[in-house]
Amino acid sequence: MCELIFYNARAITMNPAQPLAQLVAIRGKKIFAVGDNSALSGFPKRGSRVIDCGGKTLLPGFIDAHCHIYAYGENILSLSLSPRDGVLSIADIQRLIHNHSRTKRSGTWIRAKGYDEFYLAEKRHPNRWDLDRAAPAHPVKLSHRSGHAHVLNSLALKYVGISAETGDPPGGVIDRDPATGEPTGILYGMSEYLSKRVPSLDDTDLKQSIALVNRRLLSYGITSVQDASSANNRDRWQRFLSWKTQKVFLPRVTMMMGYRHFLEMIRERRELDSADSEVCITGVKIVAGQVTGSLNPGPEELTRMIAVIQQAGLQAAVHGVEVPVIEAVCDAVECLMKMCARPDPRHRIEHCSLCPPPLLKRMAKLGIYVVTQPSFIHFNGERYVKTIPAEELENIYPIGSMLRAGVRIGFSSDFPIVDPNPLVGIQAAILRRAENGVPIQPHEGIGLLDAIRLYTLGAAGAAHQESTQGSVSPGKFADLVLLNEDISRIAPEHIKDVRVQMTVLDGQIVHEEQV
Numbered sequence: 001m002c003e004l005i006f007y008n009a010r011a012i013t014m015n016p017a018q019p020l021a022q023l024v025a026i027r028g029k030k031i032f033a034v035g036d037n038s039a040l041s042g043f044p045k046r047g048s049r050v051i052d053c054g055g056k057t058l059l060p061g062f063i064d065a066h067c068h069i070y071a072y073g074e075n076i077l078s079l080s081l082s083p084r085d086g087v088l089s090i091a092d093i094q095r096l097i098h099n100h101s102r103t104k105r106s107g108t109w110i111r112a113k114g115y116d117e118f119y120l121a122e123k124r125h126p127n128r129w130d131l132d133r134a135a136p137a138h139p140v141k142l143s144h145r146s147g148h149a150h151v152l153n154s155l156a157l158k159y160v161g162i163s164a165e166t167g168d169p170p171g172g173v174i175d176r177d178p179a180t181g182e183p184t185g186i187l188y189g190m191s192e193y194l195s196k197r198v199p200s201l202d203d204t205d206l207k208q209s210i211a212l213v214n215r216r217l218l219s220y221g222i223t224s225v226q227d228a229s230s231a232n233n234r235d236r237w238q239r240f241l242s243w244k245t246q247k248v249f250l251p252r253v254t255m256m257m258g259y260r261h262f263l264e265m266i267r268e269r270r271e272l273d274s275a276d277s278e279v280c281i282t283g284v285k286i287v288a289g290q291v292t293g294s295l296n297p298g299p300e301e302l303t304r305m306i307a308v309i310q311q312a313g314l315q316a317a318v319h320g321v322e323v324p325v326i327e328a329v330c331d332a333v334e335c336l337m338k339m340c341a342r343p344d345p346r347h348r349i350e351h352c353s354l355c356p357p358p359l360l361k362r363m364a365k366l367g368i369y370v371v372t373q374p375s376f377i378h379f380n381g382e383r384y385v386k387t388i389p390a391e392e393l394e395n396i397y398p399i400g401s402m403l404r405a406g407v408r409i410g411f412s413s414d415f416p417i418v419d420p421n422p423l424v425g426i427q428a429a430i431l432r433r434a435e436n437g438v439p440i441q442p443h444e445g446i447g448l449l450d451a452i453r454l455y456t457l458g459a460a461g462a463a464h465q466e467s468t469q470g471s472v473s474p475g476k477f478a479d480l481v482l483l484n485e486d487i488s489r490i491a492p493e494h495i496k497d498v499r500v501q502m503t504v505l506d507g508q509i510v511h512e513e514q515v
């Protein structure tokens with residue numbers, strides 16, 4: 001018996017052998033049959049829920065190949081300072097923080113997120129003194145939109161132990177007043193440093209926030225996520241596992257470990273081989289970038305790190321935004337291919353934001369997987385146009401050229417950096433327009449089917465999971481999304497407004513919009 005049968009659907013399956021279908025039948029956790037409406041009469045209906053889709057689109061569940069669940073949880077409970085919530089000056093920030101502080105006992109942490117100096121009237125980051133004026137008796141931590149800069153007020157600086165005498169930690173910069181050497185409260189590249197010193201949400205708050213994240217993701221049709229946080233360690237892995245077992249968090253979770261934590265786990269010979277686990281570890285995140293003109297980690301170090309990861313049978317996932325990092329990853333993978341050929345290790349470059357054509361061909365040849373974020377074009381496009389030099393802007397998120405060069409791609413949102421809604425990403429990948437309508441290299445736009453594929457099958461492949469997820473095919477997990485429209489008839493500029501009517505995960509309806 002099939003417990004769930006969808007018919008009269010316009011199913012876009014992402015299975016090349018049967019790209020379109022009208023009927024999908026589910027038995028247990030798996031897809032049992034995919035066919036046309038005429039097959040319906042062959043199924044016994046007793047005990048089955050039979051859903052007439054009325055010609056609406058049915059898709060494989062969306063997969064977000066790069067995100068940060070923990071940070072999204074904290075984010076969902078923090079005060080928003082985003083320009084889209086009307087925060088357009090430091091005075092706005094001060095007013096919000098001040099009002100928020102009046103609801104909290106003195107001495108308790110205030111967390112606020114999403115400010116962007118680009119949109120602030122003063123065109124600068126707020127500093128400790130601005131925050132002191134708003135809430136002198138509470139430690140305050142603001143997170144920049146990018147997640148890579150933070151601002152602390154004086155009390156918070158004192159609590160985390162940063163003073164004029166504190167040196168910059170590896171990879172981080174403590175901004176200082178040039179006249180006095182006193183920290184201004186603005187901290188760059190210090191997320192991990194802070195995560196160890198600012199108390200995290202208590203267990204009850206954290207669990208409540210993860211439950212909210214769960215609901216949000218399912219309402220967007222996201223049935224599988226790959227967490228790319230470099231702070232991921234054994235402790236987090238266990239927390240994810242417990243949220244999964246307690247059914248606080250339902251989507252499938254694949255986790256990348258931070259490199260340091262991965263080394264600790266190997267040293268202690270702990271269970272890296274967790275393919276059967278509810279939370280499997282498939283990769284290791286390496287944060288690479290240009291710090292004061294040179295690469296960190298340097299090219300040799302990077303090659304060595306990827307080699308260790310490859311040896312453990314895992315994928316390296318390198319944060320690569322600028323050209324020199326992407327080149328260094330190509331060099332490393334090429335070198336490792338010569339030394340020891342492991343078939344398709346599928347190392348990944350995360351973001352791949354600025355990438356000129358010759359590098360695309362190289363990445364394709366080396367089998368490097370790109371995990372990129374089309375929604376950034378929508379949410380950040382206006383800023384890109386104003387701040388990135390024209391010759392670099394030409395190569396921004398060249399998704400069309402990547403596909404033509406044969407690069408394998410998975411889509412993602414990098415939430416909480418931007419909202420996780422995959423339909424915004426799909427629209428942006430097709431249209432290539434910023435939210436204010438400005439075009440961003442429109443010739444790099446791709447077709448609807450490709451955009452859906454990269455948010456499903458392509459994203460599954462980014463974690464070696466294409467045999468079980470990512471398409472509506474018999475035998476795969478029954479993870480499906482029913483939209484409230486026929487997406488193939490919608491003008492691209494309205495795709496982001498399409499809603500998810502139903503989400504099915506493991507054969508269970510986990511989100512249903514009342515119509």
Ligand SMILES: [Zn+2]
Nearest residue numbers: 066067228414
């Ligand atoms: Zn990220």
